[in-house]
Amino acid sequence: MAQKGEPIIEVEGLMTRFGDHVIHEDLDLTVNRGEVIGIVGGSGTGKSVLLRTILGLKKPDAGRIRVFGIDLAELPEEERRLHERRWGVLFQDGALFSALTIAENIQVPYREHLHLSQELMDELAAIKIAMVGLRPTAASLYPSELSGGMRKRAGLARALALDPEILFLDEPTAGLDPIGAAAFDDLINELKEALGLTVFLVTHDLDTLHATCDRIAVLAEKHVILVGTIDDMLRSDHPWIHEYFHGPRARAALAGK
Amino acid sequence: MLRIAASGDWTIAHLSAADGELRSLTAGPVKAGRAVIDFSGIARFDTSSAAVLERTARLLEEKGLRVEFEGVSEPQRRLLDKIDTYGTPDTSKAPPAPFYIELVERIGVTTREIGEEARGMLGFIGTVVSAIGRTAANPRRFRLVPFVHHMEKSGFDALPLVCLLTFLIGAVVAQQGAVQLRQFGAEVFTVNLIAIIFLREVGLLLTAIIVAGRSGSAFTAEIGSMKMREEIDAMRALGLDPMEMLVIPRVAALTVTLPLLTFIADLMGLLGGGVVVFFMLDMSPGVYMSRVQEAVDFWTIAVGLIKAPFMAAVIALVGCRAGLSVTGSAESVGAMTTRSVVRSIFLVIILDALFAMFFTAVGI
Numbered sequence: 292m293a294q295k296g297e298p299i300i301e302v303e304g305l306m307t308r309f310g311d312h313v314i315h316e317d318l319d320l321t322v323n324r325g326e327v328i329g330i331v332g333g334s335g336t337g338k339s340v341l342l343r344t345i346l347g348l349k350k351p352d353a354g355r356i357r358v359f360g361i362d363l364a365e366l367p368e369e370e371r372r373l374h375e376r377r378w379g380v381l382f383q384d385g386a387l388f389s390a391l392t393i394a395e396n397i398q399v400p401y402r403e404h405l406h407l408s409q410e411l412m413d414e415l416a417a418i419k420i421a422m423v424g425l426r427p428t429a430a431s432l433y434p435s436e437l438s439g440g441m442r443k444r445a446g447l448a449r450a451l452a453l454d455p456e457i458l459f460l461d462e463p464t465a466g467l468d469p470i471g472a473a474a475f476d477d478l479i480n481e482l483k484e485a486l487g488l489t490v491f492l493v494t495h496d497l498d499t500l501h502a503t504c505d506r507i508a509v510l511a512e513k514h515v516i517l518v519g520t521i522d523d524m525l526r527s528d529h530p531w532i533h534e535y536f537h538g539p540r541a542r543a544a545l546a547g548k
Numbered sequence: 549m550l551r552i553a554a555s556g557d558w559t560i561a562h563l564s565a566a567d568g569e570l571r572s573l574t575a576g577p578v579k580a581g582r583a584v585i586d587f588s589g590i591a592r593f594d595t596s597s598a599a600v601l602e603r604t605a606r607l608l609e610e611k612g613l614r615v616e617f618e619g620v621s622e623p624q625r626r627l628l629d630k631i632d633t634y635g636t637p638d639t640s641k642a643p644p645a646p647f648y649i650e651l652v653e654r655i656g657v658t659t660r661e662i663g664e665e666a667r668g669m670l671g672f673i674g675t676v677v678s679a680i681g682r683t684a685a686n687p688r689r690f691r692l693v694p695f696v697h698h699m700e701k702s703g704f705d706a707l708p709l710v711c712l713l714t715f716l717i718g719a720v721v722a723q724q725g726a727v728q729l730r731q732f733g734a735e736v737f738t739v740n741l742i743a744i745i746f747l748r749e750v751g752l753l754l755t756a757i758i759v760a761g762r763s764g765s766a767f768t769a770e771i772g773s774m775k776m777r778e779e780i781d782a783m784r785a786l787g788l789d790p791m792e793m794l795v796i797p798r799v800a801a802l803t804v805t806l807p808l809l810t811f812i813a814d815l816m817g818l819l820g821g822g823v824v825v826f827f828m829l830d831m832s833p834g835v836y837m838s839r840v841q842e843a844v845d846f847w848t849i850a851v852g853l854i855k856a857p858f859m860a861a862v863i864a865l866v867g868c869r870a871g872l873s874v875t876g877s878a879e880s881v882g883a884m885t886t887r888s889v890v891r892s893i894f895l896v897i898i899l900d901a902l903f904a905m906f907f908t909a910v911g912i
Binding site: 389390401404405406407408410411414415418419421422435451453454484485486487 | 559560561563564567568571594595596599600603623626627630631634876877878879
């Protein structure tokens with residue numbers, strides 16, 4: 292078993308751009324095994340693009356990305372797929388397959404990658420559904436029959452299907468009510484404790500940052516300008532970070548701690 | 549004493565075989581007493597394996613054994629406790645109903661849906677008519693720009709397709725007709741065949757079906773995606789009437805353009821037939837035209853053209869209504885678009901049959 296604390300995601304000198312529009316330039320970021328790292332930044336600073344680039348959904352225009360100590364872009368297709376099973380992704384609105392029920396959605400990776408009996412798959416899907424705090428009856432429902440918060444939980448259940456080492460979450464609490472969002476924060480903490488997950492969290496939500504993150508990386512001016520704990524953020528005098536962590540909403544979130 | 553020694557990687561990738569063995573173990577008879585599950589040989593462990601081992605322990609306990617876990621590491625213990633809190637997952641499914649019950653149920657559901665759909669369509673036609681009434685009372689509220697835009701999109705832009713297809717069908721009908729009629733030495737009547745069949749029926753039907761596929765589906769998809777993005781609700785909230793903004797311009801545009809398209813389709817069909825007749829029967833264009841004139845009278849053309857606006861209205865109404873019935877999801881737009889095309893082609897042909905009965909009754 293790999294040691295806790297060793298780097299699991301390493302991004303070096305990353306550059307991404309759309310046409311002439313440069314999103315990231317010379318971006319460095321290291322995520323350690325077992326930590327929850329929050330990625331913050333203003334709208335349009337490329338938080339989601341960074342996530343998609345690490346996942347290999349977008350090609351970097353320069354720089355290297357190593358996940359699990361391996362540069363996945365250099366691996367042949369087959370081997371890359373093997374490593375891709377070691378992470379789980381929750382997209383913004385769950386990105387569940389609309390033609391499948393929740394249980395079938397969770398079973399998609401089982402069906403594609405493993406040969407399990409239907410009995411075992413049903414059992415495992417039921418466990419994952421319980422794990423993310425959905426009612427057992429949700430198993431046979433279609434995504435369109437669920438509320439936004441339930442869809443996110445179901446998406447998380449699918450992301451957890453293969454017991455990933457890294458969990459990527461893209462704005463997991465956006466669009467949830469405060470109670471639902473707080474419950475989601477608890478869920479992330481709980482799963483991280485029980486499963487020893489590394490969580491890569493893109494968020495706008497200050498409460499989530501406070502509640503879940505070990506470290507925070509701030510994206511601005513096309514690269515990561517600061518990585519550190521909440522306290523490091525509070526001490527920083529960079530104008531954007533100051534504004535973000537000392538604004539009225541931030542004070543309210545801190546006061547709630 | 550029963551001893552289960554787990555060793556190696558207990559992860560989902562290797563779980564299948566172990567699960568089978570454990571299942572057959574718990575399904576068969578076991579001696580009462582003590583059972584030990586030994587974890588000390590496990591290298592890697594995950595939630596799925598925890599679930600399987602928890603289940604095994606539970607089933608053994610149900611058979612009266614005392615189950616103990618041995619050599620469990622701290623992280624494994626946490627995982628097992630976590631899985632234990634979820635209890636027995638209920639994976640039982642309702643048994644499927646016997647096929648005859650399902651058959652009756654489906655017939656019933658479909659019948660009810662047809663009834664509801666008919667009611668809904670009637671209601672929709674009523675709404676549109678009342679909106680047309682309002683617009684007629686206050687003509688300045690008629691949206692001229694979208695009206696012209698849709699005339700161009702569903703009428704003018706359809707011209708190449710309609711012309712080509714009707715020309716080809718005209719040629720095919722003439723060629724087949726000539727081959728058959730030649731057996732009676734009556735090949736000159738090929739002209740009557742083309743002229744009557746095209747002007748009364750085929751020109752219009754072909755055009756209506758092309759337009760249903762081209763514009764009916766477009767109406768559904770356009771309005772449907774607006775509905776999906778809550779644009780229709782936004783219109784209502786801003787005090788705008790979606791009927792007036794979206795439906796009436798489309799219905800009006802199609803009602804005007806379909807007769808025009810049909811007229812052009814009739815001409816192209818005659819042209820296609822004429823070309824075949826020229827080459828197969830050596831009939832000069834002049835003779836062809838005078839024979840066409842003899843074969844048809846005013847009512848032959850009128851019968852075709854009278855039907856056109858009705859079919860246009862049906863296509864547009866079905867298309868718009870399907871668009872407005874789209875619910876939240878993207879696949880709903882696709883389903884409604886398919887349904888709109890199928891339904892409008894179906895209704896166009898039904899309508900044509902009704903008109904045929906009507907014209908026979910009045911003797912034209």
